[in-house]
Every structure is written in structure tokens, then in C-alpha cells.
Amino acid sequence: MTDDLTLSHGPALKNRFVLAPLTNLQSHPDGRLSDAEFNWLTKRAAGGFGLTMTCAATVQHAGIGFSGQLGIYHDDHLDGLTRLAAAINAHGSHSVVQLHHAGMRSPVALTGRAPQCPSDDAETGAKAMSADEVRQSIDAFVAAARRADRAGFAGVELHAAHGYLLCEFLSPAINRREDAYGGPLEQRSRILFELIDGVRAACRSGFSLGVRLSPERFGMEIGEVRSVAQQLLRDTRLDYLDLSLWDCFKEPEDPAFKGRSLLAWFTDLERTTVRLGAAGKIMTGADVARALAAGLDFVVVGRAGILHHDFPRRVAANPDFEPTPLPVSPEYLAAEGLSPTFVTYMRNWKGFVTEVATPQPV
Numbered sequence: 449m450t451d452d453l454t455l456s457h458g459p460a461l462k463n464r465f466v467l468a469p470l471t472n473l474q475s476h477p478d479g480r481l482s483d484a485e486f487n488w489l490t491k492r493a494a495g496g497f498g499l500t501m502t503c504a505a506t507v508q509h510a511g512i513g514f515s516g517q518l519g520i521y522h523d524d525h526l527d528g529l530t531r532l533a534a535a536i537n538a539h540g541s542h543s544v545v546q547l548h549h550a551g552m553r554s555p556v557a558l559t560g561r562a563p564q565c566p567s568d569d570a571e572t573g574a575k576a577m578s579a580d581e582v583r584q585s586i587d588a589f590v591a592a593a594r595r596a597d598r599a600g601f602a603g604v605e606l607h608a609a610h611g612y613l614l615c616e617f618l619s620p621a622i623n624r625r626e627d628a629y630g631g632p633l634e635q636r637s638r639i640l641f642e643l644i645d646g647v648r649a650a651c652r653s654g655f656s657l658g659v660r661l662s663p664e665r666f667g668m669e670i671g672e673v674r675s676v677a678q679q680l681l682r683d684t685r686l687d688y689l690d691l692s693l694w695d696c697f698k699e700p701e702d703p704a705f706k707g708r709s710l711l712a713w714f715t716d717l718e719r720t721t722v723r724l725g726a727a728g729k730i731m732t733g734a735d736v737a738r739a740l741a742a743g744l745d746f747v748v749v750g751r752a753g754i755l756h757h758d759f760p761r762r763v764a765a766n767p768d769f770e771p772t773p774l775p776v777s778p779e780y781l782a783a784e785g786l787s788p789t790f791v792t793y794m795r796n797w798k799g800f801v802t803e804v805a806t807p808q809p810v
Contacts, residue, residue, distance in 0.1 A: 449463060449464045449465070449736055449737070449740060449747075449763065449764065450463045450464075450764045451463070451464070453498065453723060453745060453746055455542075455656050455687040455688065455723065456684060456686075456687050456721045456722075457603070457653065457654055457655055457656050457657065457687050458542065458602045458603050458654050458655055458656035458687065459542055459602055459654075460542075461498035461499050461542050461746065462498045462540055462541075463496070463497075463498040463760055463764070464498060464736075464740060464745065464746040464747060465496065465497050465498050465499075465736075465746070465747060465749060465759070465760035465763075466497065466498065466499040466501065466690070466725055466746050466747065466748045466749065467489075467492045467497045467499065467500045467501050467748075467749060467753050468501065468727050468748045468749055468750035468753065469501045469502060469503055469504055469546040469605070469607070469660075470503055470750055470753075470754070471503050471504065471514060471517075471793070472485070472488065472503055472516070472786075472787075472789070472790040472793055473514060473515055473516035473517075473789050473790065473792075473793050474488065474516055474787050474789050474790055475516050475517060475518040475519070476516075477515070477516070478519065478524070479506065479512075479517065479518060479519020479520075479521065479522070479525055480519065480524065480525055480527075480528050481518060481525070481528025481529060481531065481532055482528075482787075484787035484789065484790070485502075485503075485518060485532075486528070486531065486532055486535065487785055487787075488785050488786060488787070488790065489502060489532060489536065490532070490535045490536060490539070491757045491784075491785035492541075492753060492757050492785075493535070493536040493539035493540075493541035493543075494539045494757070494758075495756070495757035495758035495759065495760065495761060496758055496759075496760035496761040496764070497541055497749075497753070497759075497760055498541065498542060498746070498760070499541060499542040499543075499544055499746075500536045500539075500541040500542070500543055500544070501544040501545075501546055501605060502518055502532070502544070502545045502546055503517070503518055503546065504517070504518075504546050504547075504548035504607050504612075505517070505518040505519060505520040505545050505546060505547060505548060505592070506518070506519055506520065506521060506548055506549065506550070507520060507521050507547050507548065507549055507585075507588045507589050507591070507592040508521050508549055508584075508585060508588045509521060509559060510549075510554065510559050510561060510564055511548065511549030511550050511551065511554055511559075511564070511585070511588075511613060512550060512554055512555070512558045512559050513548065513550030513553055513554055513555075513612065514550075514555075514558075515558060516789065520545060520547065520592040520595055520596060521588060521591075521592060523595070525595070526595060526598065526599055529545070529595070529596065529599035529601070530598075530599040530600055532599075533596075533599045533600035533601045533602075534600055536601075537600065537602070542602045542603070542656065543600075543601045543602045543603075544601060544602060544603050544604060544605055544656065544658070545592075545596040545599075545601050545604050545605070546604070546605045546607050546660070547589055547592050547593060547596075547604050547605065547606055547607060548607040548612060549564075549585060549588070549589070549607075549612060549613035549614070550563070550612050550613065551563065551564055551565055551566075551574070551611075551612050551613030551614075551615075551616045552564070552565035552569050552572045552574035552611075552613075552616060552622070553572070553611060553612060556573070562574060562575045563575070564577050564581060564585070564613065565577065565613075565616055565622065566616050566617050566622060566623040566624070566625050566629065566630065567622065567623055567624040567625055567630070569622065576625070579627060582629055582639065585613065586639065586642055586643060586646060587646075589606070589643050589646070589647070590643065590646035590647055590649075590650050591650075592604070593646075593647040593650060593651055593655075593657075594650045594651060597650075597651040597652060597655050602655070602656055603655050603656025603657055603658065603687065604647065604651075604655075604656075604657060604658075605657075605658040605659065605660055605690060606640065606643055606644075606647075606657075606658070606659045606660065607660050608640055608659055608660060608661055609660045609661050609662035609692045610662055610665075610666065610692065611665065611666030614639060614640055614643075615661075615662065615666055615668070616666075617629060617636055617637070617638075617639045617640070618633075618636055618637055618640070618661075618668065618672070618673075618676065619636075619666055619667035619668055620633075620636065620667060620669065620672070621666075621667025622666065622667050623636050633672050633675060633676070637676050637679075640659065640676070641679075641683075644657065644659075644683065644685055644686060645685075648685050656687040656688075657685065657686055657687050658686065658687055658688040658689065658690050659680055659686060659688075659689055659690065660690040660691075660692055661673055661676065661677060661680075661689065661690075661691055661692070662691070662692040662693070662694075663677075663691070663693070663700075663710065663713075663714075664693075664694070664700065664701055664702075664710070669702075670700055670702050670704075670705050670710075670713060671704075671705075674713060674714065674717065677689060677691075677714055677717060678717045678718065680722065681717050681718065681719045681720065681722045681724065682718065682719075682720055682722070683720075683722065684720055684721055684722070686722050687722065687723065688722060688723040688724070688725060688745070688746070689722060689723070689724050689725070690725050690726070690727070690748055691711075691714055691724070691725070691726040691727070691728075692726075692727050692728070692748075693710050693711060693726050693727065693728035694728050694729070695710070695728045695729045696709070696710070696711045696726050696727075696728040696729060696730060696735075696739055696742075697709055697711065697728075697729065697735075697738070698710055700713065709742070710728075711726055711728075711739070711742055711743075711744070712742065712743075714726075715742055715743030715744065716743075723745040723746060724743070724744055724745050724746075725744055725745060725746035725747060725748050726739065726744055726747070726748060727747075727748035727749070727750055730747050730748070730749055730752065731751060731752045731770075731771055732752075732768075732769065732770045732771065733762075733763040733766060733767045733768050733769040733770070734767070734768065735747075736763055737767060751771075751797075751800075752771050754781070754784065754786070754794070755771045755772055755774075755776065755784065756771055756772070756784070757784050757785055759771070774799055774800055775799055775800055775801055775802035776800070776801065776802065777801070777802055777803065778791045778801060778803070781794065781801065
């Protein structure tokens with residue numbers, strides 16, 4: 449877990465620990481990087497993560513998903529992004545921006561318009577995108593990748609999970625288009641592979657590129673996600689596939705895929721040079737070892753990285769390391785680099801934050 453992990457493009461990861469792209473609401477209202485966001489991320493880079501990834505950064509104003517979201521849709525964002533990339537890189541961590549469009553999950557209050565979606569969605573009020581709007585979003589993702597490259601980041605990740613825009617195109621339940629971007633899986637996944645083409649053409653050759661997928665919820669079908677994952681794992685233009693599983697070790701919800709872990713349905717796929725990682729309840733040193741032994745090349749750490757900015761170093765020093773018990777106090781989280789805004793957001797995670805003081809990190 450502490451050995452280097454080489455990628456086809458860009459610098460190697462110094463270890464197998466990746467910081468998950470965590471929503472935190474800390475950026476300025478116009479998408480510019482805040483000091484709070486800078487401090488949160490650079491503290492994790494300093495804490496030993498081999499790859500430090502931003503929260504989901506919106507590629508279009510129309511695709512904003514939550515207040516305080518980091519933006520990468522305008523050159524006004526470049527100063528903060530450049531400062532962040534330089535600081536993460538200085539700690540020897542592979543710096544990545546996750547590129548995101550919230551699709552039908554974009555609040556009208558933040559965007560000033562009806563949400564965009566592959567097809568009309570009555571529940572959210574989202575409107576089907578025209579062919580021109582699809583092209584505009586593709587161009588926006590590519591322009592954002594180019595902006596991340598200009599800012600000095602080592603790479604980007606395409607967020608195609610969690611029911612956001614790219615995931616919506618993949619979902620047979622959400623995407624009912626009848627043009628080149630709808631219908632069979634090959635056409636529903638077209639936008640993702642066109643983005644891979646576009647990013648590779650727009651950015652330098654030594655720029656890493658990853659994709660995040662989630663195989664459950666939001667109308668996703670495990671068999672289809674396996675097919676897309678297999679295609680990605682054979683695509684040498686890509687550097688890594690990041691699976692968001694919510695729980696790496698559970699069985700799938702779909703009865704047709706019971707009998708083995710959700711993770712096992714992906715670790716058995718054929719790989720070329722594309723690395724495979726996953727997130728989902730990897731909290732302890734034992735969890736890290738178990739996930740890597742199951743066939744992952746790297747682990748994606750969320751909650752444990754919130755609790756311990758130096759989680760990679762702690763696990764390297766003690767393979768049996770377990771994080772501090774939950775709940776923790778706001779003071780504890782502040783000492784771990786979370787702003788008051790981030791701490792307030794963490795109260796949405798049941799049982800994570802308490803008002804009762806707990807020991808400070810050592």
C-alpha cells in the first residue's frame with residue numbers, strides 16, 4: 449500500500465491512497481477557491497495522500513449542484529486553482545480536479561434555470577437537453593480539463609456517478625433520448641467516450657485522466673455498468689477507473705448479482721494499463737488491506753480522510769490502525785482542517801458530529 453503506483457500519463461502516485469472527492473460547500477458563491485477549501489485539501493496532501501482530489505468542480509454555471517461549489521467554468525477561477533495545484537504538487541501528491549455537472553440535480557435557486565437532463569424529468573422539473581446543449585456541455589467539460597491543465601494540476605476525473613449528468617446519460621431509466629445519445633448502451637455511453645477523446649486532444653500528453661462510476665441507484669444496472677467499466681479498463685487513453693460503491697464489501701442489491709461482493713463484479717474484469725480503485729466504507733487499516741487484496745490498485749478514502757488528514761501515514765505505520773470513534777466534536781474537526789461551513793455540512797451525516805468535546809488529534 450506504500451509502494452508507487454505508475455500511471456500511463458502523468459506522475460506516479462507515491463502510494464495507493466486517494467482522497468475521495470468530498471462535497472464540503474466551502475468555496476465562494478462565484479465558484480472561486482476559498483482559503484477554507486485550500487486548507488482542507490492541502491492538509492490532506494501534506495498528510496500523505498498519493499492522490500489529492502478536489503470536490504466535484506462544476507464545468508458550467510447551469511450545472512451547479514450545491515451552494516459553495518468549486519467552479520472551473522471560467523478563467524476567473526484560474527488564480528485559485530493555480531494556487532491549489534501548486535500547493536498539492538509541492539507535497540508530492542498527484543493533484544486532480546473532479547469535473548462535474550449536476551444535471552437534473554441542479555437547484556433552480558442556484559442556476560436560475562430549469563435543470564438540464566438527457567430527457568424530461570417530471571419529479572425534478574428537468575428539461576431534455578437539445579443536441580446543441582449536449583454539445584455545449586461536452587465542450588464545457590473539455591474546456592474545464594484544459595483549464596485544470598493550465599492551472600498545473602496533474603490530471604482530472606470525469607464524474608459519471610451518483611445520478612449527475614454523465615450518469616444520467618448512462619442510466620436507461622433516466623435517458624430516454626432517441627438521438628445518437630440515447631437508446632442502446634453504446635449510444636447512452638457515447639458522451640463519456642467523446643469526453644475522453646476531447647480531454648486527450650485538449651491536454652498535454654502527461655496529463656492523467658480518470659472516470660468515476662457508480663453501479664447502483666439512479667436507475668443504473670450492474671450488468672451495464674460492468675460493460676462500460678470493461679470498455680474503460682481496456683482504453684489506454686484512460687489512467688484509472690474510480691468506483692463509488694458506498695460499501696466495497698457488501699453484496700449487490702440486484703438479486704441477479706448476489707453471492708459475491710459488489711467489488712468482485714469489477715475486480716474480475718480484464719485490465720490493460722488502466723488502474724482500478726474504489727470507495728465505500730474503507731475506514732481502517734484492515735479495510736485497506738482487504739480492498740487491495742481483493743484486487744484493487746488503490747483505495748479511495750472519504751470519511752477516514754476527514755477524521756485523519758494523515759490517514760495514509762497512520763496506516764503505513766500501523767496496519768491495524770482504526771480511526772477515532774464517532775461522533776467527534778466540531779473542535780476535533782476544526783483541528784483536522786474543516787471550516788465551520790464544512791462542519792455544519794457534516795451534520796447531515798448521521799452520527800458524525802457531536803457538540804460534546806472529544807480528544808484533539810495527536
